[in-house]
Amino acid sequence: MSMQVAKTLDLKGLSCPLPIVKTAQAIKELASGQLIEALATDPGSVADFNAWCRSTGNELVEQTEQDGVFRFVIRKK
Incomplete structure (x- = not known):
């Protein structure tokens, strides 16, 4: 998909x-x-993006990690 x-x-x-x-x-x-796709290397960003999406109502569609790079795909509410 x-x-x-x-x-x-x-x-x-x-x-x-x-x-x-x-x-x-x-x-x-x-x-x-x-x-929107966000690429980050800060391990704390995993908890941050999850909490931010919950508090703003935006949807965390996908979250992956590869070679120390965290990828977040977020759907705007």
Whole structure:
């Protein structure tokens, strides 16, 4: 299944809270239902993105990790 990602953010090397802050800013540009992809290397981003999605109502569609890079795909509410 292929997902159409509207925007990809390279957040590698950034520490908490910057990955969430930058994602929150970027998602404002998207329409409801569009997807944003965030790539981060901060292990704390896993808990951060899960909590942020719960608190904002945005949907964490996919979460993966490969070679120390965490990938999050989020659907804007």
